[in-house]
Amino acid sequence: MAVIPWKPAGEMTHITKNTTRVDAVPKVTGKAEFSYDVLPKDALIGLFVTSPYPNCTAVTVDTAAAEALPGVKAVWTDEGKVCRMAGEFVAAVAAETRDIARDAVRRVRVEWERYPFVVKAEDARQPNSAQVHGATRPNVNRAADDEAGDVDAAFESAAAVVDGTYSTQVQTHTSLESHGMTCRWDDAGENLRVWASTQGVFSVRGELAGALEMPESSVVVTTDYMGGGFGSKFGAGVEGIVCARLARDAGRAVKLLLTREQEQTNSGNRPSSVQHIRAAADAEGRVTAFDMEAHGTGGYSQGAGFPAPYIYGVFGDPPSIPNRRIVRDDVYINAGNARAMRAPGHPQASFGMEATMDELAYALDIDPVDLRVLNDPNETRQAQYRDAAKRIGWSRRNAEPGADAGPVKTGFGIGAARWGGGGGGTRATVEIHSDGSAVVKCGTQDLGTGTRTVVAAVAAEQLGLAVEDITPLIGDTRFPPSGGSGGSTTCASVAPAIKVTADAALATLFGRVAPALDAQADNLEAVDRTIRRIDDPSKSLAWADACALLGAEPISETEQHDGSLSSRGTAGVCSVELTVDEETGDVRIQKVVSVQEAGLVIDKLTLESQLIGAVIQGISYALHEDRVMDRLLGHQVNANMEFYKISGAMDIPEIEPVVWMAEESLSRGVIGIGEPPVIPVAAAIGNAVRNATGARVAGLPITPRRVLEALEREGRAQG
Amino acid sequence: MKNFEYVRPDSVAQAVQALDRRGAMPLAGGMDMVPGMQDNVIIADRVVNLKSIRDDGVRGIRETDYGLVIGALTTLTEIAEHPVVQSHYAALAEATVEVGSPQIRNAGTLGGNLCQRPRCWYFRNEHYNCLKKGGPRCFAADDDAENQYNAILGGGPAYIVHPSNCASALVALDATFHVAGPDGPRAVHADDFFVLPTERLLQENVLRQGEIVTHVEIAAPADGAKSAFLETAERAGFDWGISGAAVSGVVRDGVINGPRIVLYAVAPIPWRARDAEALIDGKPLTEDAIRAAGEAALAGAEPLSNNGYKVPLTKTMVRRALARLA
Secondary structure (H helix, E strand, O other): OOOOOOOOHHHOOOOOOOOOOOOHHHHHHOOOOEHHHOOOOOOEEEEEEEOOOOOEEEEEEEOHHHHOOOOEEEEEEOOOOEEOOOOOEEEEEEEOOHHHHHHHHHHOEEEEEEOOOOOOHHHHOOOOOOOOOOOOOOOEEEEEEEEEOOHHHHHHOOOEEEEEEEEEOOEEOOOOOOOEEEEEEEOOOOEEEEEEOOOOHHHHHHHHHHHOOOOHHHEEEEOOEOOOOOOOOOOOHHHHHHHHHHHHHHOOOEEEEOOHHHHHHHOOEEOOEEEEEEEEEOOOOOEEEEEEEEEEEEOOEOOOOOOOOOOOOOOOOOOOOOEEEEEEEEEOOOOOOOOOOOOOOHHHHHHHHHHHHHHHHHHHOOOHHHHHHHHOOOHHHHHHHHHHHHHHOHHHOOOOOOOOOOOEEEEEEEEEEEEOOOOOOOEEEEEEOOOOOEEEEEEOOOOOOOHHHHHHHHHHHHHOOOHHHEEEEEOEOOOOEOOOOOOOOHHHHHHHHHHHHHHHHHHHHHHHHHHHHOOOHHHEEEEOOEEEEOOOOOOEEEHHHHHHOOOOOOEEEEEEOOHHHEOOOEEEEEEEEEEEEOOOOEEEEEEEEEEEEOEOOOOHHHHHHHHHHHHHHHHHHHHOOOOOEOOOOOOEOOOOOOOOOOOOHHHOOEEEEEEEOOHHHHOOOEOOOOOHHHOOHHHHHHHHHHHHHOOOOOEOOOOHHHHHHHHHHOOOOOO | OOOOEEEOOOOHHHHHHHHOOOOEEEEOOOOOHHHHHHOOOOOOOEEEEHHHOOOOOOOOEEEOOOEEEEEOOOEHHHHHHOHHHHHHOHHHHHHHOOOOOHHHHHHOEHHHHHHOOOOOOOOOOOOOOEHHHOOOEOHHHOOOOOOOOOOOOOOOOOOOOOOOHHHHHHHHOOOEEEEEOOOOOEEEEHHHHEOOOOOOOOOOEOOOOOOEEEEEEEEOOOOOEEEEEEEEEOOOOOOOEEEEEEEEEEEEOOEEEEEEEEEEOOOOOOEEOHHHHHHHOOEEOOHHHHHHHHHHHOOOOOOOOOOOOHHHHHHHHHHHHHHOOO
16 A cells, blocks of 8 residues: 555644643643652562672672571672772572662672772873773774865964864763563463663663573563663663563562663763863864864763764755864773763763854854855755844843853854754554454553653544544553664654554455445545545534444554655754853753754644653753862762752743644655754853853853853953 | 661660660661661661651641740751741751752651761772771871862861751751650750760761650741752752851841851861851941951861862852841
């Protein structure tokens, strides 16, 4: 059957409109059972023993004293484990209660062999530094070394040259629900039942089946509700595999989710960056050269890369910044490893590049919005810069930084985002039963973005039903497969799959009920809970009556995503107004506008929720979050939510989410946008602080300390 | 968490008796105590739950001929919302409302707030055997340390900052802490209650084993008396202050008498800036005088490797707090 294109937006009932989350009530009333809430009868609690030293080997692991403790039912050890960070997992226990487990892990005796360690990237780059991976790999590894055009000549002939060093911190995902799962072996140990906190039920199933050497068909993974992942929760992880092993050894279900401290240290992070950038522009403001020397650390792993020159350096013919030189190193330190985090690499890239653009604007006395429109070849973003500027009140911006009277200064900033967000690889089943129920099954999962609502809204649109008529079933490996919720691909994968499948089910329904309406199947349509003839709408059957004709043979169709219904490549712009108190260094965000293209918008309400959430996470990255590693003993000293600071409600200003509803965008098909709106927030805030005070706070997070120190450097310190 | 005995005394006398042995510790709101025990930083063999005490006077706020009496078991929410505290003891109301979150203020008590242990992340981390836990060194003192939140005044040999902003307010308000103990009751002036690490390392106040704070007394304000508390933090809510100031004094015709200037979050105790007080005592509270007081208050500051920013920040806190008395 040929794939039918999306209806024009103007003919949509649910899609492009606001659909309230189908699971809003269970979520706000606490009835929704999150993975962390699952506790099968007689389940044991699992807990890890971790390394107290940042670079060491667990030479021997003795669990005898722990096993002797009443209530301890199973142990796991990883004797010989080489730990490249403090907090690495070397053993685990499963016990009747959390208290017993806590006591038991303290009774595990480990003999450690310790090595020199280093926990700061600037230290690790020194020639005499301790080596993170011993003799096997050096600390510093060249990850990029590219040159195009004639960089030196471009700088010589430039109208303006700027030079700055920008740094971004390590940000941990800080999922409110920690990593882990609950495992139970059923059918005399033949089959494994898993309740996981994951953004990929199928990837968890695959990893567990591989590690436990069993067929994937013997493993069932479900994720009904989960509390955040941000890119860090695709696999089973050590915690998942150990959980399954403990459960098998104990012959009991085991719940093993990380402690808050372990969640902060062991479950990934956004790597840091230090970017020394020189850039040149001609008199009109066109950027002619970009020269960057950068490094960053992903802890004991690599992965500190980021795209550069960002946004304004498009590889075309000719490229928009023709002369470029990029040298970048990945640096190892003895700290937790990098994992994908909401738009990996892009916020770091944005912070350095947008600061560079603003410095060029000041040097050339050109408005930063005009400079961006001039240098960004993307036509959608060219319009978005103007729109975001207008909405934030850009006309009130002081062209001269710090021009306000008094210690509290107002500033404005802007930044841009790009992202892929395409879809694929998803199947779904739509069932229509004789009682009128419409059940949609898809093995995707809701990362928190509203996937269950997307499933219901698309099915309702195609079947001519209300959203509440649909029973959306997701988060279960027994359903048709879908990919992990990463790369902003979920909506663009799932929505088309649901549409194609619902269309197929409806076509079958039409075929079954056509005789009752004395019509050919292709002369029927489904509108407002009614099946009716296109040529004579007065000849109709209520949905329920039509389904009643199905009798004992319900409809079940399984189809898949079609590439014609989704697209990739999206544009976004963020603008910020804030105030800086120059006597306290206190930065108050006053308002943020987030403008985002999303192709065909499935649910405008949850899309706006994505923009708001991204802005909040971006503010938190800009002002508060920072993994603090201590040089003295090599621990993260803020592995908690007291001193790993996340912006709170009182830090969050008015946020205006603007979904780009231009017809050219809506007609592109579905594009995912979970990630891009987080990208430019910190950069726009950094630029607004510069505009407010005249001082460039070149490092994230922009704390009172950094603001006061920057003002002092500028000779503008108060007090 | 280590196993412990649990005692629910009916009276202050029973509580004191139960606490009169090594390893016994009092529990009130539990906001600091319970997480500290879970993290193996606060170790107790016996936990004595003061909330079961039924004696008069250990909870609630009463106005007396002398002034105000606040029971140590009074919740921070009750204090912050009390109309007389708000109108006559502004520094205390303004400090209390900055504590933690609404949930913490609902459960946390005044006595617990005054006697809470430091938040220094070296102290709070089991792997760091620091001076305050009987260990050999203060990690924060090291130039390589992450000491951005540590002391700039009164530090050494340990460089914690006292975590209680209510304590700064009560020192500014010239309060008296009433203590019960094995040797009977005694009154300790707020100025004398908190002690520097040079005097005691393992606790931050003068309490002896078995002693608990029962109530706090504040004299009724004189005519023209004013007070204020101000703090600044990295987050707008639910965060520890990185600097602050509690101030008080009698202000008539623009002239301040008997000023008290107490710095918060910059020293191991609520830090009285006596030089600054002397500088403005009996003088008009002009902009210049206020600025000079800010300078004088920080004249002795000795920042660590990463907390120099607290010096100008605290000058600002002093200036802005004093400006509210003018």
